[in-house]
Amino acid sequence: MFAEPETAAPAMTAVLTAVLTEGPLSRVGLARRLGLSQAAVTKAARPLIDLGYLQELAPTERTGPGAGRPASPLSIRADREFFLGVKITADELIGVVCDLSAQVRASAHRPLTHRDVEHVLTELTHLTNSLLDEGGYRARTRRLGLAISGDVDRGTGLVRYSPFLHWHDVALRELAEAATGLTVVVENDVKALTTAEHWFGEGVGAESFALVTVGTGIGCGLVVNGRLVSGSHGVAGEIGHIGVDVNGPACHCGGRGCVEAIAGADAIVERARRLSGHSELTFDGAVALARAGDQRVGAVFTQAGDAIGCAIAAVANLVGPARIVVSGEGLAAYDLFETPIRTGFERQAFGAAAACPLSIRPLPFEQWARGAATVGIQAFVAA
Amino acid sequence: MFAEPETAAPAMTAVLTAVLTEGPLSRVGLARRLGLSQAAVTKAARPLIDLGYLQELAPTERTGPGAGRPASPLSIRADREFFLGVKITADELIGVVCDLSAQVRASAHRPLTHRDVEHVLTELTHLTNSLLDEGGYRARTRRLGLAISGDVDRGTGLVRYSPFLHWHDVALRELAEAATGLTVVVENDVKALTTAEHWFGEGVGAESFALVTVGTGIGCGLVVNGRLVSGSHGVAGEIGHIGVDVNGPACHCGGRGCVEAIAGADAIVERARRLSGHSELTFDGAVALARAGDQRVGAVFTQAGDAIGCAIAAVANLVGPARIVVSGEGLAAYDLFETPIRTGFERQAFGAAAACPLSIRPLPFEQWARGAATVGIQAFVAA
Numbered sequence: 075m076f077a078e079p080e081t082a083a084p085a086m087t088a089v090l091t092a093v094l095t096e097g098p099l100s101r102v103g104l105a106r107r108l109g110l111s112q113a114a115v116t117k118a119a120r121p122l123i124d125l126g127y128l129q130e131l132a133p134t135e136r137t138g139p140g141a142g143r144p145a146s147p148l149s150i151r152a153d154r155e156f157f158l159g160v161k162i163t164a165d166e167l168i169g170v171v172c173d174l175s176a177q178v179r180a181s182a183h184r185p186l187t188h189r190d191v192e193h194v195l196t197e198l199t200h201l202t203n204s205l206l207d208e209g210g211y212r213a214r215t216r217r218l219g220l221a222i223s224g225d226v227d228r229g230t231g232l233v234r235y236s237p238f239l240h241w242h243d244v245a246l247r248e249l250a251e252a253a254t255g256l257t258v259v260v261e262n263d264v265k266a267l268t269t270a271e272h273w274f275g276e277g278v279g280a281e282s283f284a285l286v287t288v289g290t291g292i293g294c295g296l297v298v299n300g301r302l303v304s305g306s307h308g309v310a311g312e313i314g315h316i317g318v319d320v321n322g323p324a325c326h327c328g329g330r331g332c333v334e335a336i337a338g339a340d341a342i343v344e345r346a347r348r349l350s351g352h353s354e355l356t357f358d359g360a361v362a363l364a365r366a367g368d369q370r371v372g373a374v375f376t377q378a379g380d381a382i383g384c385a386i387a388a389v390a391n392l393v394g395p396a397r398i399v400v401s402g403e404g405l406a407a408y409d410l411f412e413t414p415i416r417t418g419f420e421r422q423a424f425g426a427a428a429a430c431p432l433s434i435r436p437l438p439f440e441q442w443a444r445g446a447a448t449v450g451i452q453a454f455v456a457a
Numbered sequence: 458m459f460a461e462p463e464t465a466a467p468a469m470t471a472v473l474t475a476v477l478t479e480g481p482l483s484r485v486g487l488a489r490r491l492g493l494s495q496a497a498v499t500k501a502a503r504p505l506i507d508l509g510y511l512q513e514l515a516p517t518e519r520t521g522p523g524a525g526r527p528a529s530p531l532s533i534r535a536d537r538e539f540f541l542g543v544k545i546t547a548d549e550l551i552g553v554v555c556d557l558s559a560q561v562r563a564s565a566h567r568p569l570t571h572r573d574v575e576h577v578l579t580e581l582t583h584l585t586n587s588l589l590d591e592g593g594y595r596a597r598t599r600r601l602g603l604a605i606s607g608d609v610d611r612g613t614g615l616v617r618y619s620p621f622l623h624w625h626d627v628a629l630r631e632l633a634e635a636a637t638g639l640t641v642v643v644e645n646d647v648k649a650l651t652t653a654e655h656w657f658g659e660g661v662g663a664e665s666f667a668l669v670t671v672g673t674g675i676g677c678g679l680v681v682n683g684r685l686v687s688g689s690h691g692v693a694g695e696i697g698h699i700g701v702d703v704n705g706p707a708c709h710c711g712g713r714g715c716v717e718a719i720a721g722a723d724a725i726v727e728r729a730r731r732l733s734g735h736s737e738l739t740f741d742g743a744v745a746l747a748r749a750g751d752q753r754v755g756a757v758f759t760q761a762g763d764a765i766g767c768a769i770a771a772v773a774n775l776v777g778p779a780r781i782v783v784s785g786e787g788l789a790a791y792d793l794f795e796t797p798i799r800t801g802f803e804r805q806a807f808g809a810a811a812a813c814p815l816s817i818r819p820l821p822f823e824q825w826a827r828g829a830a831t832v833g834i835q836a837f838v839a840a
Contacts, residue, residue: 282689296775305777306665307809312774315807317767320702320714329770329805331703353629386698387712388771391695392679394688422712424698426690 084116085110090127090455091149094174095273098131100148105121119148120146124387126154138242150175156211157454158202158218158256159447161263161439164189164238168439169201171211172447174272180209181440189239191246195253202254218256219450220246221266223291225308228449231260238290264311265302267437268295269452271399272302276433280396284389286313287402287437288411290381314338316385319382333385337378339404346371361407375410382411383418390419390427398430401437406414408436468493468501473510473838476531478656481514483528483619495705502531509537510557532809533558539594541585541601541639542830544646544822547572547621551822552584554594555830559657564823572622574629574697578636585637601639602826602833603629604649606674608691611832614643617782621673642836647694648685649828650820651678652835654782655685659816663779667772669696670785670820671765671794673722681776697721699768716768720761722787729754744790758793766801773802773810781813791819 083405089411095241096107103121105112125278130146152175160169160392164186171180184201186194198220217359224236231247250258261269268277268285277283278419292314296303303310310330314334315327335341339357347353349370355363364372386398405411414432418430471491476482479490484502490497505511523813535558543552544576548571554563567584569577581603589595614630633641636770644652651660651668660666666680679686685691697712697717705714706724718724722740729743730736732753740747746754769781788794795817803811 082564166693197695229577282686294775298686298776299684301682303681303776305810306663306779307773307777307812309808309810310777311812312807315774315805316699316771317805318700318703320763320767321704327807332805380703384703388699389775390690391692391698392772392775393676393681393686394690395692396689422694422700422715423690424710424712427688427692427695429690454468 085114086122087455089118090122093128093148094150094451094455095278098149100145100147104148105195123148126151133417142375150159152177154214155454156215156364157447157450158205158215159266159443159445159450160198160201160218160220161442161446162198162220162239163195167194167197167305168443170440170443170447171206171209171215172444172451173226174451176451178440178444178450179211179387181443182206189241189267191241191244191249194239195249198250199253201258207446208331216255216257217450217454218250218258219266219446219448219453220250220258220260221263221446221449222246222260223293226262226265227259228261228265229257231258233260245416255427257453259449261449263442263445264293264295266449267296267401267442268302269443270441270448271295272297273448273452275398276397282395283384284393284395284398286382286386286389286398286400288337288400288404289402290404291384292334292338292385292404293402294389296389296393296395313385313389316388318381318384336381341379342374349374360408364407364410366370372410375407376414379411379414380418383415383420384422386415386432387419387422387424387427390430391422391424394427395430398432400432400434401441403437403439405434405436408434468497469505470838472498472501472531476511477533477838478661481530481532483530485528487531487571506531509534516620517800525535535560537597539598539836540830540833541598542649542826542828542833543581543584543601543603543798544825544829545577545581545603545605545622550577550580550584551826552588553609553823553826553830554588554592554598554793555827557834559653559827559834560832561823561827562594563588564826572624574624574627574632577622578632581633582636585639599640600833600837601633601637601641602649602829602831602836603633603641603643604646604829604832605629605643606646606676609643609645609648611642611644613649616643622803630814640833640836642832644829646825647676647678650784650825651680651685651828651833653828653831654822655679655680656831656835657807657815659780659782665776665778667769667776667778668779669765669769669772669779669783671720671783671787672785673787675765675768675787676785677715677772679772679776679778681778683769696768699771701764701767716764719764725757725761728757729764732757744793747790758790759797762794762797763801766798766803767805769798770802770805772809773813774805776806777810778813780817783815783817784822784824786822787820788817791817803837 101115105115128148129151133146152173157172164363166185170178225234232245233246246260247258271277285295287293294311294313317331319331323335325332325335347355460827484498488498512532516529535556540555553561574639583642608617616627628640629643654660668678670676677694677696698715700714702714706718708715708718730738
């Protein structure tokens with residue numbers, strides 16, 4: 075194949091990544107897994123142990139035939155370094171401190187009163203300072219990951235377009251580095267969350283994996299052939315604009331019967347208002363009516379879940395991920411969504427694609443910030 | 458990333474692949490492209506030149522600043538070795554001889570009167586013998602690629618299930634090797650065709666690429682992150698079972714409003730019969746009626762094309778291929794399909810995904826056999 079022989083990460087990165095995501099692992103196990111000689115693993119691990127990122131656990135007994143001297147598995151020293159992660163939304167910043175294993179050690183919120191870049195940067199600096207100082211993390215924290223919805227160029231740290239913040243071409247990495255003094259990486263929020271699941275969640279070890287987020291928008295992060303899919307034309311994972319009903323409602327994107335036009339939070343609210351006659355109904359109000367047994371409003375959620383399930387089946391039919399996680403703030407109402415999502419998925423999944431496990435679960439908002447921190451961890455490991 | 462450091466092809470395979478698919482290339486160009494030292498390229502190229510697979514072209518002038526001695530680009534000696542490819546359908550075998558550059562040198566058809574394995578193997582042997590003997594290719598041909606629709610395990614050469622032939626668990630590679638004396642590789646036909654486009658067609662050099670085939674079934678081959686997508690559960694590229702109309706016709710797969718239930722050849726014929734009142738109408742008859750201006754039958758093709766375009770947009774929205782080729786025997790009627798395919802695609806492609814170029818073109822049946830030969834070339838290069 076064309077695969078790039080030289081983008082194979084050097085041995086140190088490969089060893090650190092494997093122990094981080096799948097450890098503890100013995101040197102023998104690492105050598106087998108990475109296709110390296112045991113000597114190469116030992117050589118790569120040495121500086122990581124010296125720098126305090128890896129440690130040797132107590133030797134485990136080996137009793138099988140041909141057992142040599144006992145193996146001392148390598149594991150991560152999670153508190154060797156900490157990583158900040160911040161999710162930027164239209165009305166607040168959510169920040170976390172994670173350790174090297176992506177465990178959340180501290181978290182904090184900070185409201186945004188404006189959406190202009192200067193205000194966001196000021197609040198971001200307050201948030202990161204308080205997180206670093208209150209927990210005593212400053213001395214061991216050098217990196218900050220930022221997650222934001224919209225069109226983000228991770229390579230340059232440029233936010234090309236963020237619809238919720240009304241930002242165009244904001245050089246966020248540069249600005250945030252100047253403001254905080256930290257090394258910053260910026261990523262699309264769904265991709266950041268997908269990275270967290272791929273490295274530290276249900277996607278660990280999977281060659282292919284999908285994460286679907288349900289909320290105001292409906293998004294998808296895809297890992298195929300071991301790598302995040304980014305799209306040759308800057309678009310990928312736009313599951314929200316798969317057309318599942320050719321005679322369905324018009325979507326803001328110009329499409330017809332898009333999943334988002336049926337199952338996005340705004341579409342649900344609008345339809346629930348129309349059917350219930352409550353013109354001031356909120357999303358939470360619609361959830362409450364459906365839970366209380368209102369059949370018309372209940373049907374809105376059923377139809378929405380079916381559309382989501384149908385689009386998830388399209389993902390399974392096309393790329394066949396090992397597993398799919400469905401999450402997002404919309405799944406606070408997952409009691410209303412889960413059954414129709416599974417029904418739509420099972421109807422449209424083709425043959426063995428129906429065997430793809432679906433994990434449907436709510437997503438604490440803090441997890442978005444953890445996703446941002448994970449992107450920082452990934453950048454650190456690659457460096 | 459987790460990417461497997463040791464599946465990076467060794468230098469000889471990498472050099473041969475690059476020259477084969479993107480050559481002629483100078484050693485300097487190869488080194489840059491493959492991330493290898495120039496010495497490593499020279500070392501890898503030497504045995505390939507000695508064995509007659511590569512040749513040095515006449516030096517080209519280099520006149521830029523810092524120009525060293527003139528570079529002698531390496532190119533493929535296409536007639537060094539030949540490869541047989543055979544597509545197995547329900548009623549005939551289509552065979553070709555290709556050279557190392559996948560150019561078709563000879564072709565032949567052979568009808569099948571039965572679908573049992575023994576008959577197919579007998580006819581396959583006759584076909585390969587006549588192709589090899591008539592053109593004098595035998596001495597330089599060692600490999601045969603077989604393409605067949607259905608569930609095929611390329612690794613073991615097992616045809617798990619072929620619906621058109623009614624085959625279950627046929628060890629085709631083993632049987633065909635015994636019958637022909639050639640080294641055989643067996644692949645799903647859509648994947649074989651995708652490989653041909655990826656290595657020798659419009660997909661050359663693309664990190665991601667899709668091929669959509671329109672005919673009795675509607676299939677899709679996907680290359681993402683540089684490799685063919687195979688699906689963790691054995692299913693991938695099943696574009697025909699994406700649901701595009703939740704209130705649409707039931708599909709044989711159990712789904713509703715699947716693309717194939719709207720745009721597969723059988724679905725089109727059935728619908729055209731019902732609307733025209735001609736209960737014996739064939740696919741070609743439906744095409745003729747539509748071309749003659751029958752608006753009801755014309756609308757069947759329009760709706761079918763729209764459904765295909767909508768599903769192709771789902772591919773673009775999810776994985777963002779660099780380009781998409783739409784082909785297949787159904788596109789013999791591409792005058793009826795092209796406009797509605799583009800209309801459906803443009804409506805449902807999200808934002809910049811609409812920039813993905815669509816090549817819509819008929820597919821000579823022989824190209825399926827060339828795809829099979831290409832899989833043989835690929836197996837040779839990897840070996």
